[in-house]
Amino acid sequence: xxxxxxxxxxxxxxxxxxxxxxxxxxxxxxxxxxxxxxxxxxxxxxxxxxxxxxxxxxxxxxxxxxxxxxxxxxxxxxxxxxxxxxxxxxxxxxxxxxxxxxxxxxxxxxxxxxxxxxxxxxxxxxxxxxxxxxxxxxxx
DNA sequence: GCCAACGTTGGC
DNA sequence: GCCAACGTTGGC
Numbered sequence: 001x002x003x004x005x006x007x008x009x010x011x012x013x014x015x016x017x018x019x020x021x022x023x024x025x026x027x028x029x030x031x032x033x034x035x036x037x038x039x040x041x042x043x044x045x046x047x048x049x050x051x052x053x054x055x056x057x058x059x060x061x062x063x064x065x066x067x068x069x070x071x072x073x074x075x076x077x078x079x080x081x082x083x084x085x086x087x088x089x090x091x092x093x094x095x096x097x098x099x100x101x102x103x104x105x106x107x108x109x110x111x112x113x114x115x116x117x118x119x120x121x122x123x124x125x126x127x128x129x130x131x132x133x134x135x136x137x138x139x140x
Numbered sequence: 141g142c143c144a145a146c147g148t149t150g151g152c
Numbered sequence: 153g154c155c156a157a158c159g160t161t162g163g164c
Contacts, residue, residue: 007150031159053150096151115149115158 003126004041005048005058005110006084007117015049015060018086023065026118027073027081034118038080039068046137047084048121048129050110057093058129061137062086090133104128 006026008014018024029035041047041064049060066083073081099105105128106112109119121129130136 009150033159056151113151113157117149 001123002040002042002045003048003121003123004037004045004064005050005108005119005121006062007050007052009053010051010055010059011053014051015062015086015089018049018060018062018084019089023083023085025072025081026084027071029071029081029117030074030077030079031117034116035080037116037118037120038082040120041067041082043067046087046126048126055093056097057095058090058099058133059093060086060089061130061135088135088138090130091135092133094129094132098132099129102128102132 013024026038029038043064043066045064047062047064048058049062050058062084063086064082065085068080068082071079071081096110099108100111105125108121108125109116
């Protein structure tokens with residue numbers, strides 16, 4: 001099982017939108033590094049959902065329900081999409097500020113100023129963020 | 141293949 | 153609104 005983080009601008013597609021719809025196609029990624037991370041996702045992998053531009057916080061956890069397939073929104077180029085469904089909304093969202101103040105999270109792409117929209121997260125980082133969010137994963 | 145110019149992302 | 157970081161483009 002692997003862990004990831006995806007960024008979304010909440011006014012474009014928020015975690016609440018995902019909760020409302022129950023499932024979404026994660027498409028439109030046009031960055032090779034991010035695409036390659038998406039291609040490494042497996043069904044069941046857990047994904048931290050981060051609101052960029054506004055909010056600037058991790059707000060929820062999602063799960064990969066369909067592995068990489070050709071992005072139907074790509075008119076040219078070799079791009080991929082995955083499907084995600086919501087797992088749980090964090091009881092206390094974890095802000096970028098908090099993350100930056102947490103020694104164990106300094107290695108995250110988010111902190112290291114990468115603008116990657118899809119990035120890997122370690123199990124320890126994932127667990128730490130859930131703990132900071134005072135949130136436990138629901139039993140499957 | 142190098143690298144300057146340009147565009148985009150995203151925090152501040 | 154600014155601008156740093158990063159990716160892409162295109163001339164050479």
